[in-house]
Amino acid sequence: MAKEFTYTADGETVQEWAETEDEAIERACEALDDHGIDLDEEAIREHIEVVPSPNRIKSGAEGVFDERRRRAGERAAQELIEDGMDVGLGTGSTTAWTVAEIGRLLREGDLEDVRGVATSLQSHELAKEADIPLVTLDAVTELDITVDGADQYSENEPTVIKGGGGAHAREKVIDAMADELVITTDEEKATDPLDYPVPVEVMPDAREVVAEWVREAGGEPDLRMAERKDGPVFTANGNLVLDCDFGGLDDAAGTAQELDGIPGVLDHGIFLDMVDAVYLGTDEDVDVLEF
Numbered sequence: 001m002a003k004e005f006t007y008t009a010d011g012e013t014v015q016e017w018a019e020t021e022d023e024a025i026e027r028a029c030e031a032l033d034d035h036g037i038d039l040d041e042e043a044i045r046e047h048i049e050v051v052p053s054p055n056r057i058k059s060g061a062e063g064v065f066d067e068r069r070r071r072a073g074e075r076a077a078q079e080l081i082e083d084g085m086d087v088g089l090g091t092g093s094t095t096a097w098t099v100a101e102i103g104r105l106l107r108e109g110d111l112e113d114v115r116g117v118a119t120s121l122q123s124h125e126l127a128k129e130a131d132i133p134l135v136t137l138d139a140v141t142e143l144d145i146t147v148d149g150a151d152q153y154s155e156n157e158p159t160v161i162k163g164g165g166g167a168h169a170r171e172k173v174i175d176a177m178a179d180e181l182v183i184t185t186d187e188e189k190a191t192d193p194l195d196y197p198v199p200v201e202v203m204p205d206a207r208e209v210v211a212e213w214v215r216e217a218g219g220e221p222d223l224r225m226a227e228r229k230d231g232p233v234f235t236a237n238g239n240l241v242l243d244c245d246f247g248g249l250d251d252a253a254g255t256a257q258e259l260d261g262i263p264g265v266l267d268h269g270i271f272l273d274m275v276d277a278v279y280l281g282t283d284e285d286v287d288v289l290e291f
């Protein structure tokens, strides 16, 4: 988790984040000086909160500090999580705010007895740092709710595309186990029909033949390459990811069915008819779509 300083005076907001509290204080002092505001270190510390670290999330500071995603993620935690719930904790920049907010509500005594199941190592680490008690996936068979993110959502059907961070196979299990699946996202990710290239997790040795079968199903597969490592991305399950461009998914159910039937595929990123609600952050507020 990173640290963020926020201070508002005379209608002006000074906001700085850093990986450590000391760095955040240093940046806050510089920013306050620039604004001619005098605040001592103790007061600065009082205005520092724990926030998700952009260095550990694929979309970086631009995604994590997108106000619309932050608003949606936090609002979902405030409105949906209740005492005693077992909660699936989604992956990505938007649900990172849900995880951070659940942690804050627990620390401040506004929530109790909540247990989380992480959908990825990223959300596991975040939840640990946010002091959310965690249980392993094999310790539970049902969840009260999962709050997850999406790479694209539809305003007209309860289907999303996920897996931009390669976490979709585990996410699909945890999303399916929940009585309620709520997607947190921002208004820019709405598209009809869905056309985000579908992430397909595939056994490494089977990548060429699976790519061929994806082509026969009408998709154009592209092996996902790593950014700070030579070669391709390996998932948490030791597999590869083919990003498969099908153009617009006029028949999402048909495409999902074809991908389900390909040997060597662990899972794909079409989450068909799974969504109960979408919390979408807008520039001003959070809108809720219910299905």
Ligand SMILES: O=C[C@H](O)[C@H](O)[C@H](O)COP(=O)(O)O
Binding pocket: 059, 063, 090, 091, 092, 093, 094, 095, 148, 149, 150, 151, 162, 163, 164, 165, 166, 167, 168, 171, 185
């Ligand atoms: O594999 C990653 C997940 O499916 C994420 O939930 C998805 O990529 C959305 O992430 P973000 O909220 O950062 O856009």
